[in-house]
Structure formats: structure tokens, C-alpha cells
Amino acid sequence: MxxxxxxxxxxxxxxxxxxxxxxxxxxxxxxxxxxxxxxxxxxxxxxxxxxxxxxxxSSLFTKTKTLTPLSKLSSVATTNNEYYKKCAPKVTCFVSAKYRTYTGSCNNLRHPNWGAYLTPFYRFSNAEFSDGKSEFRLQADGKPLPSVRLIQLKLFHGNDVRHSDRENNELLVPWGQFLAHDISYYPDDIRSNETPDLLDHCFDKDKSTIPKICSYSVRVPDDDPLAYKQKLKMLKYTRSQSSFNSSCPLLPFTFLNRQTHYIDASNVYASDQAIAYGLRSLKNGRLLSRTLKGGEYCPQYPTPGFTEPSRGRSKYQFSTGYYESNQNMAIASTQILFMRFHNYLADELHALNPLWTDEIIYQEARRIVGAVVQVISYKDFLPIILGDFYMDHFRLNTKTVYDPSVTPAMSQEMVSGAFRTLHSIIPATFKFMDQNYSIVNEIAPSTTFNNPDPLVGYIDEVFRGFLETPGRAPQPNFNSLITNTLIPINPHKNLSMGFDLMTFDFQRGRDNGLPGYNKLRKICGLSFARKFEDLSDLIPNRAIEALKKLYSHVDDIDFMVGAMLEKPQNNSMVGPTSACIIGDAFYRARVGDRFFYDVQGQPGSFSAEQIKVLETINLGHVLCSTSNVNHIQKETFRFVDPKLMASIKYDCDSYEINLTPWKE
Incomplete structure (x- = not known):
């Protein structure tokens, strides 16, 4: 040189x-x-x-054979009906009801409790616990499974490829979380305010005083980055609430959904009637709201129905139909957006039909919002997540024909595993952008846990940032700011804890009794691995060598660990096994929903003219009717450079919603 x-x-x-x-x-x-x-x-x-x-x-570029999972799955579980035999409440249904119940009951008139609030997640395989009841499963050789933190460090840590998804923007993240919390919620088993403090006794010298819950927390190795930087010895973990918390002592542990299983915007309106009424203004069909810094925001927590004190160290805590709406900015911002959207629709419907009562306006606006969430999810979001091949394969893009023999219940394998693989696209920071597309603020998601204060006065900037920032490319890891970080756990004592979202997700799978990765491959119709090397059809050789050092047998591999390592195929963001579980869930959520927006012949069916309007609505329409964000691309989740490709963005005049088919 x-x-x-x-x-x-x-x-x-x-x-x-x-x-x-x-x-x-x-x-x-x-x-x-x-x-x-x-x-x-x-x-x-x-x-x-x-x-x-x-x-x-490398795990990102290894070529693998294209494999196609089954298009319709069959459960081998024998426990799916136990709750309905032993604990399900008796429900009286009104067959001519036009609107959904808050709880989701009576959607299916043959099985009134299917898909309802406080009913179990469906399973493809029986829950796997080492004692057949509740204890984490063991390896084939009888030893405990490897530490989930160790798995994260050995297989995924340091593989963060810092390149962007040049096709899609960051709006996929808040929508994915919004959708996930519409169809599922099962909280931690925190029986009292003392539970977090009990975890501080996990290292007591007197072993008789160590609480049982400490055995489920994750030990941090001495050479762990968190141990080195923060001197942490443990990542605290609290188990999920089981049916025991709801006076239904089923064994093995069974987990109940505290949202409805349907895509019905229950996270906006609530799945409990008392909470739902507490969120209503009872005037002209509107939801409660308040004005903060010139903008409309959700009411302050608590409202009637919410009894626990605010957990966030913040000035603002929002009340919505979803208990953990304040968990992070992506969730909170989208909840605010859809509260505004409901109120926009209520005002428009009231103007069209001034004789309508508060109840009719509220229910019609709620009905439209639920339909819009379905349209956006199936027409715009899922085709990006799954790709056109899997959309066709799982029949997710055809006209809905209601089938009362299909359960709409979300599967445990979906909510505790497959859908969580999308945490890989959460960015390191959320950007706030002004009207000139200049970044005016940048916040790491982990720094605003249970603190939505930065959103107040900046909803426009937040959503402009989501729209105008390329997303994080799908890859077999999470960004380091959500896998090696500290979050506050007790603001009053100024205490923090180490947090690793990937470790938490892996532990949640064990907590919920998910079967191993290999078993779910087989259920999905993919080849069953007899030895580690048989995984090479979907998993890179280098990762297989690491798996062999961590697990004693190929059957021991945690489902989400294997799913994260699979190479996406057919223009999907996820591997074939995750695509199989996700595709099945959204097929059943559509076909098993009597109130799905395009189902005909039901008391609550939309007219043909109304369906035409609904199918034209995308997230651009929601943004234009609820914010000052303007110039939005028609494919809302696609990244379109605002400076280089401004000509293919449209102002809000192009996003008007024609509600005249609702005029009476």
C-alpha cells in the first residue's frame, strides 16, 4: 500500500x-x-x-431448503375441553343480538364460552411440566434445562446486525403490539404488593427464608455483561397467573386469557363490562378523554373498574381496555390513537343520525373500530409478516365463511412463542419527527417502561417517526437495548432490575408449559428431527453446534429458541414453524368469528355498501382523522423516503372516510 x-x-x-x-x-x-x-x-x-x-x-444468510408446513393443524392435546367441562359459566345468549358482548361470550351460539374473556388458550399439545402439574420441564437426561440467559448469550448475543428493513417502516412494531394485546393478555401472578419485594430475598443466607418464587428467576453468570456492568446476580421473574387465580383449580396449570380471543378491539373497550362502562362518557357515544397540551388523550388511571394503584413513575397513566397500556410508548400511543378514532367516528355518526341514542352511536362506532382493526391486520399487516405464499396457504385472504365448529381461541403456542418472535423487529430507539422530518427526540423503549409521559404533546411526532423510519430487519436476535438493560421495578424505593426481553420470552415458554421445538415442527407437518443434525433443513450448522453444547437432546430445545433460529422463507419475516402457528391462529380467529366484518347472514352483519367502505380503510385514514400527520403512503407499513419519494405520499384529503352507508 x-x-x-x-x-x-x-x-x-x-x-x-x-x-x-x-x-x-x-x-x-x-x-x-x-x-x-x-x-x-x-x-x-x-x-x-x-x-x-x-x-x-451465518444464521442470517445460510441457504436452507424451502419447506411448507401443513395448511390446517390438528391438535394432539387431550386437555382443551377440561375448563368447559368443569369451570365454564352458564351463559344465556340472545340469538338476534346485533353487537358483540364485551366478554366475547355468545359469539358462537353452539359453544357460548368459546373465545370469551377468562377462557383458556387452546393447545396443540398438552402442557409439559416435569411433575405433570406446574414445574418446569426437564431435559431428556433428567437434568434441568439450560439457563435461558445462558442460551441468549451463547446463541444470540452479539449477533445484532445493524441494518434496516428498507421495505418496511417502524409502524409494524406498534401495530403488532396493539394486535397482540387485542387477542391476549395473561398477567403475572403478583398476589400482593409484597411480591416484588419477596424477590429481594432470593440470596438470603438462611435458605429456609428464600421464597418459592425465587426458583423461577434467572441466575446471571459471573461473566455475564449485566453481572460485570451492574453487579447483578439474578433476572427476576414472576410466573403467569393460572386458572387457580380464577377459582378454577385445573392441573396441569391452565392459563386464562384476560382479553377476548377475537380481533374485536377489546383492548380499546375492555373485556369486562364494568371496566367498559367506566371508559364511556355516556354522551353521544363517545369514550372518556381529557385534553393535555392541546390534544385528546385517554383518561387518567384509575377509572371505575381499575382498583390497583399506578405502577409507573410518571405523571400520566392512561386508562384503556388493556390493563398494561402504559407498558411502553408503542402500546400507549396506539391506544390513544384508537380512543381518538372511536370518538371521531362517534361524532360523524351523531352528525349523520342526530336521533340515535348514546348507546347506538357507541355500539356502531365500536363495531366499525373492530372491523377496521381486522381489515388493517389481514390486508396490510399480516401479508408483510407472513408473505403472500403463507397468506394463500393458510387461506387468510379469502372471503370469510363462518364455521361454528372452529374454535377462535388463541393457542398457547402462538401467544407464548410464535408471535413473540416478532420482538426481533423492535428498534433500539423510537424517533420523534417534526413536520420537516427532522428528528427532535429519540427515546429507547426500555427507558420509558410504564412511563408514557414523553408522548403527551408529541403524538404527531411519534407517529411521524414510526412512518418515516425504516424498520429493524428481521434477524435471529433482539436489539441489545432490550436484552441488556435496567428498568425501574419499585419507583418508591428507587430500585431497578436487569431486564432481557429475549430471556423473559424463553422463560415464559417454560412457565406456560410449551412443548419443545421439535414436537411443534412435527405438529406443523415439518420433518421430525432424530438428532441435532436433522435440524439443518431450517437452522444453520453453526447454531446447531451451539445447541448441541447447551441441550442434552434435540427434543429439549425450547420452542422459541428453535423458532428464532429458523431462516424466514417465502418472503416471510418468520420461519416456517412460526408461520404455521401464526397462520393457524389467524385462520381460526377469522373463520370462527360470527361477527367478522365480511361474514354475511348474521344479525350483526354489515351491508354490502358498508363492507366496501370498510375495506378501503387503512391506518392512513386512522392517522388523518386523529392526528396532524399528513402526506402518508397508501401502503402504510411500507417505508417511503419522505424527501426522495414525496410524490407517492398523499395528503389527508385522499383519506376521507365515507360513512353515508350508515345513515338512516
Whole structure:
């Protein structure tokens, strides 16, 4: 390199001389070209020798055979009906009811409790606990499963590839979380305000005083980055509430959904009637709201129905139909957006039909909001997550024909595993953008846990940031700011804890009794692995070698661990096993929902004209009717550079919602 630089300098000096020997000049130029060619060839050889093998062996670029899971799954579980036999309440249904119940009951007139609030998650395989009741499963050799934190460090830590998804924007993240919390919620088993403090006794010298819940927390190795930086010994973990918390002592542990299982915007309106009424203004069909810094926001927590004190160290805590709406900015901002959207629709419907009562306006607006959530999820969101192939394969893009024999219940494998793999697209920071697309603030999600204060006065900037920022590319890891961080757990004592979302997700799978990855491959119709090497059809060899060092047998691999390592196929963001579980869930949520927006022949069916309007609505319409965000791309989740491609963005005049089919 030094010789090359000297020769270039000589050539440049010679070019400055007015008289040069022509032959000498040609010789110098020829020498320069030969050296440049040699220089390039050497680097090509080096790249071919060192870099290409690394790319081919990496978890991101390994070529795998394209595999197709079953398009319709069959459960091998024998416990799915236990709750309905022993604990389900008796329900009286009104067959001519036009509107959904808050609880989701009576959607299915043959099975009134299917899909309802406080009913169990469906299972493809019986819960797996080592004692058949509640204790975490063991490995094939009888030893405990490897530490989930160790798995994260050995398999996923440090693999963060900092490149963006050039096709999609960050809006996928808040929508994914909004949708997840519409269809599922099962809280931690915190029986009293003392539970977090009990975890501080996990290292007592007197072992008789160590609480039982400490056995489920995650020990931090001495060489762990969190141990080194923060001197942490443990990542605290509290188990999920089981049916025992609801006076239904089923064994093995059974987990009840505290939302309805339907895509019905129950996270906006609540799945409990008392809470739902507490969120209503009872005037002109509107939801309660308050004005903060010139904008409309959800009411302050608590409202009637909410009895526990605010857990966040913040000035504002929002009340919505979802208990943990303040958990992070993505959730809180979308909840605010849809409270505003309901009130926008209520005002428009009231203007169209001034004789309608508060109840009719509220229920019609609620009905439209639920339909819009369905339309956006199936027409805009899921095609990006699953890709067109899986959308066709799982029949997610056809007209809905209601089938009362299909349970709409979300599966435990879906909510505790497959859908959580999308945490991989959560960005390191959320950007706030002004009208000129300049970044005015940037906040890491982990720093606003249970603290929505930064949103107040900046909803426009937050959603403009979601729209105008390329998303995080799908990859087999989470960003480091949500896997190696501290969050406050007791604001009053100024205490923090280490938090690793990936470790938490892995532990949640064990807590909820998920079967191993290999068993779910088989249920999905993919090849059953007899040995670790059999996983090479979907998982890179380098990862397989690491799995062999962590687990005693291929059957021991945690479902989400295997799912995270699978290479996405068919333009999907997830691997075939996750695609199988997700595709099945959204097929059943559609076909098993009597109130799904395009189902005909039911008392609550929309008219053909109303359906046409609903199917034109996307998230751009919601943003234009609830915020000052303008100039939005038609494919709302796609990234469109606001400066280079401004011509394919549209102002809000193009996003008007025609509600005249609702005029009576």
C-alpha cells in the first residue's frame, strides 16, 4: 500500500511538469493500471476465502431448503375441553343480538364460552411440566434445562446486525403490539404488593427464608455483561397467573386469557363490562378523554373498574381496555390513537343520525373500530409478516365463511412463542419527527417502561417517526437495548432490575408449559428431527453446534429458541414453524368469528355498501382523522423516503372516510 501511494504521488508530480518524456509517461501510466488490477484481484481473493464462508455459515444468510408446513393443524392435546367441562359459566345468549358482548361470550351460539374473556388458550399439545402439574420441564437426561440467559448469550448475543428493513417502516412494531394485546393478555401472578419485594430475598443466607418464587428467576453468570456492568446476580421473574387465580383449580396449570380471543378491539373497550362502562362518557357515544397540551388523550388511571394503584413513575397513566397500556410508548400511543378514532367516528355518526341514542352511536362506532382493526391486520399487516405464499396457504385472504365448529381461541403456542418472535423487529430507539422530518427526540423503549409521559404533546411526532423510519430487519436476535438493560421495578424505593426481553420470552415458554421445538415442527407437518443434525433443513450448522453444547437432546430445545433460529422463507419475516402457528391462529380467529366484518347472514352483519367502505380503510385514514400527520403512503407499513419519494405520499384529503352507508 505504501509503494502504491508513492507511485501515485510520482505520477501526480510528473503530470505537473510541462515537458515530459512521452515514453516515460506511458510507462508510468501502464505501471499504475497493472498495480491497480493486481490490488483488486488480491482483495477479491481475500473476500472469497474469508468472508464468503462466514456469510454462508451465518444464521442470517445460510441457504436452507424451502419447506411448507401443513395448511390446517390438528391438535394432539387431550386437555382443551377440561375448563368447559368443569369451570365454564352458564351463559344465556340472545340469538338476534346485533353487537358483540364485551366478554366475547355468545359469539358462537353452539359453544357460548368459546373465545370469551377468562377462557383458556387452546393447545396443540398438552402442557409439559416435569411433575405433570406446574414445574418446569426437564431435559431428556433428567437434568434441568439450560439457563435461558445462558442460551441468549451463547446463541444470540452479539449477533445484532445493524441494518434496516428498507421495505418496511417502524409502524409494524406498534401495530403488532396493539394486535397482540387485542387477542391476549395473561398477567403475572403478583398476589400482593409484597411480591416484588419477596424477590429481594432470593440470596438470603438462611435458605429456609428464600421464597418459592425465587426458583423461577434467572441466575446471571459471573461473566455475564449485566453481572460485570451492574453487579447483578439474578433476572427476576414472576410466573403467569393460572386458572387457580380464577377459582378454577385445573392441573396441569391452565392459563386464562384476560382479553377476548377475537380481533374485536377489546383492548380499546375492555373485556369486562364494568371496566367498559367506566371508559364511556355516556354522551353521544363517545369514550372518556381529557385534553393535555392541546390534544385528546385517554383518561387518567384509575377509572371505575381499575382498583390497583399506578405502577409507573410518571405523571400520566392512561386508562384503556388493556390493563398494561402504559407498558411502553408503542402500546400507549396506539391506544390513544384508537380512543381518538372511536370518538371521531362517534361524532360523524351523531352528525349523520342526530336521533340515535348514546348507546347506538357507541355500539356502531365500536363495531366499525373492530372491523377496521381486522381489515388493517389481514390486508396490510399480516401479508408483510407472513408473505403472500403463507397468506394463500393458510387461506387468510379469502372471503370469510363462518364455521361454528372452529374454535377462535388463541393457542398457547402462538401467544407464548410464535408471535413473540416478532420482538426481533423492535428498534433500539423510537424517533420523534417534526413536520420537516427532522428528528427532535429519540427515546429507547426500555427507558420509558410504564412511563408514557414523553408522548403527551408529541403524538404527531411519534407517529411521524414510526412512518418515516425504516424498520429493524428481521434477524435471529433482539436489539441489545432490550436484552441488556435496567428498568425501574419499585419507583418508591428507587430500585431497578436487569431486564432481557429475549430471556423473559424463553422463560415464559417454560412457565406456560410449551412443548419443545421439535414436537411443534412435527405438529406443523415439518420433518421430525432424530438428532441435532436433522435440524439443518431450517437452522444453520453453526447454531446447531451451539445447541448441541447447551441441550442434552434435540427434543429439549425450547420452542422459541428453535423458532428464532429458523431462516424466514417465502418472503416471510418468520420461519416456517412460526408461520404455521401464526397462520393457524389467524385462520381460526377469522373463520370462527360470527361477527367478522365480511361474514354475511348474521344479525350483526354489515351491508354490502358498508363492507366496501370498510375495506378501503387503512391506518392512513386512522392517522388523518386523529392526528396532524399528513402526506402518508397508501401502503402504510411500507417505508417511503419522505424527501426522495414525496410524490407517492398523499395528503389527508385522499383519506376521507365515507360513512353515508350508515345513515338512516
Amino acid at each position: 505504501v509503494k502504491f501511494s508513492d507511485e501515485v504521488d510520482d505520477i501526480e508530480n510528473n503530470e505537473r511538469k510541462p515537458l515530459l518524456d512521452t515514453a516515460k509517461s506511458k510507462y508510468s501510466r501502464k505501471q499504475r493500471y497493472i498495480f491497480l488490477i493486481f490490488f483488486v484481484l488480491v482483495h477479491v481473493v481475500v473476500i472469497a476465502y474469508f468472508v464468503v464462508p462466514w456469510i454462508e455459515s
